[in-house]
Amino acid sequence: MTTATRDIILPAEWRDFWALTKPRVMSLVVFTALCGLLAAPGSIHPVIGFTAILCLALGAGACGALNQYFEADIDAKMARTAGRPLPAGRMDRASALNFGIGLAAFSVGIMGVAVNWLCAGLLAFSIFFYAIVYTIWLKPNTPQNIVIGGAAGAFPPVIGWAAVTGDVTLMPVLLFAIIFLWTPPHFWALALFMKTDYGAAGIPMLPNVKGQRVTRNQIFGYSFPMAATAILPFALAETGWVYGVASVVLNLIFLGLAYRVWKNEATDAAAMKPEKQLFAFSILYLFLLFAIFAFDRMVIS
Numbered sequence: 001m002t003t004a005t006r007d008i009i010l011p012a013e014w015r016d017f018w019a020l021t022k023p024r025v026m027s028l029v030v031f032t033a034l035c036g037l038l039a040a041p042g043s044i045h046p047v048i049g050f051t052a053i054l055c056l057a058l059g060a061g062a063c064g065a066l067n068q069y070f071e072a073d074i075d076a077k078m079a080r081t082a083g084r085p086l087p088a089g090r091m092d093r094a095s096a097l098n099f100g101i102g103l104a105a106f107s108v109g110i111m112g113v114a115v116n117w118l119c120a121g122l123l124a125f126s127i128f129f130y131a132i133v134y135t136i137w138l139k140p141n142t143p144q145n146i147v148i149g150g151a152a153g154a155f156p157p158v159i160g161w162a163a164v165t166g167d168v169t170l171m172p173v174l175l176f177a178i179i180f181l182w183t184p185p186h187f188w189a190l191a192l193f194m195k196t197d198y199g200a201a202g203i204p205m206l207p208n209v210k211g212q213r214v215t216r217n218q219i220f221g222y223s224f225p226m227a228a229t230a231i232l233p234f235a236l237a238e239t240g241w242v243y244g245v246a247s248v249v250l251n252l253i254f255l256g257l258a259y260r261v262w263k264n265e266a267t268d269a270a271a272m273k274p275e276k277q278l279f280a281f282s283i284l285y286l287f288l289l290f291a292i293f294a295f296d297r298m299v300i301s
Contacts, residue, residue, distance in 0.1 A: 012095060016085035020068055020096055021061030021103075028286065029060040029156045035290040036160030036175055039297035044164045051114045052163035056156055058107035059123045063152070065100030066131035069093055074140075077201040080194065100131070116166055119159050126155040140202070143209040146191075150183030151176075157290070174232055175290075181226035182286060185219040185258060189279040192216070192261075193269040212267060219278070220262035227251035230289060243296035250285050257281055 033056045037049055044052075068075065068086055076087035085091040104127050112120030134149035142148075154176040161172035191198060191205040192215055198205040207215045230251055234244035260274035 012085060012091040016090050017099060019085050020065040020091075020099060022064030022067075025064060026057055026060040028283070029153070030057050031287060032175070032179065032290050033156035033160035035294040036157030036172060037163055038160075038294040039171075040161040040164035042164050048115055049163065051110065052119060052160065055107040055111040055115070055119075055123065056159060058103050059111075059127050060156075062100045062103035062107060062127055063130040065096050065103060066127075067135045069096040069100060070131070070135050071139075072096075074201045074203065078197045080197055104131075115163050118166060118168075119162050122155055122159045122162065126152050126159075141204065143204045143206040145204070146187045146206075147184050150180050150187075153183060154179035170236075171233065171238055174229060175293075177229045178226065178289070179286070181222055181229055182282065184222045185226070185254075186279065186282040186286075188215050188219050189261060189275045189282065192275045193272040193279075196269070216262045216264065220258045223255050223258040227255060233293065239293060239296045240300045242299070243292050246292045247289060250289055253281065254278075254285055 030053060034053055037044065037052065068084055071081075072086035072093055075081035075084050081087065086093060086096055104124075108120050108124045108127070111123050130149070130152035134145065134152055138145040138149050157175040157179070158168055158172040161175070162168055188206055191207050192212060195205070195207045195212070199208050206218065231244070231247050233239045234241075234247060257274065257278040261278050264272065264274045266272050
């Protein structure tokens with residue numbers, strides 16, 4: 001009997017519903033969306049802007065809840081996720097499903113009525129892509145799950161931009177591409193030192209299927225188009241020198257850490273310091289890159 005089949009302790013606390021939304025993931029979604037909104041040309045009423053970001057946060061929470069509903073049995077097999085509300089037996093699955101569907105419907109509906117229907121459509125598609133295409137189809141069936149599934153997490157800055165402009169142009173597409181290309185090295189670094197956990201859960205992450213050497217090659221390989229794409233806004237004269245210099249510096253550090261991962265031959269998680277450093281820095285990288293992008297755009301606009 002796994003922890004996912006323990007007797008349910010009811011009623012679930014508000015903290016358990018909060019945990020379903022994956023707050024740390026939500027914070028990154030909200031931040032990149034806010035940067036897209038602030039960097040977009042034009043202006044937006046503060047109340048509408050706040051509503052757009054709130055709807056994105058709720059949509060991200062819906063993704064987290066639905067993901068945990070579908071993966072309760074998998075989460076029970078991994079030390080990193082066994083303490084979540086469903087595998088730990090603090091909540092029944094029906095509550096998680098209803099919570100996720102409710103958040104999704106509410107966020108998309110309010111986004112359409114209060115902001116615009118382009119944003120609502122993009123939000124609905126991103127929720128569907130993450131909860132259904134990624135969680136149910138890609139994650140358990142292909143080692144390329146992170147590559148394709150990364151699209152779901154790349155939509156927030158596009159939606160933030162569209163909330164202001166009502167359209168999608170080259171610049172938000174570049175923001176999408178940065179996150180899309182950042183996702184594989186970010187998650188594969190984690191997958192290398194969490195290989196045992198993913199193996200126990202039967203998830204075909206790249207290190208488990210293709211091996212650690214292939215994974216390290218892929219991390220290093222993806223880092224170059226990611227860096228080039230991150231510098232493109234400056235190369236296209238869409239930002240000033242502040243972003244230009246910052247993007248070069250941040251990407252040089254990222255490439256340096258990716259190179260150390262590529263050179264590392266360790267098979268034991270305890271000896272994977274470069275992988276852990278890259279994973280930690282990759283989060284800081286994305287926050288700083290988008291923050292400086294938004295600041296630069298606001299200053300020069």
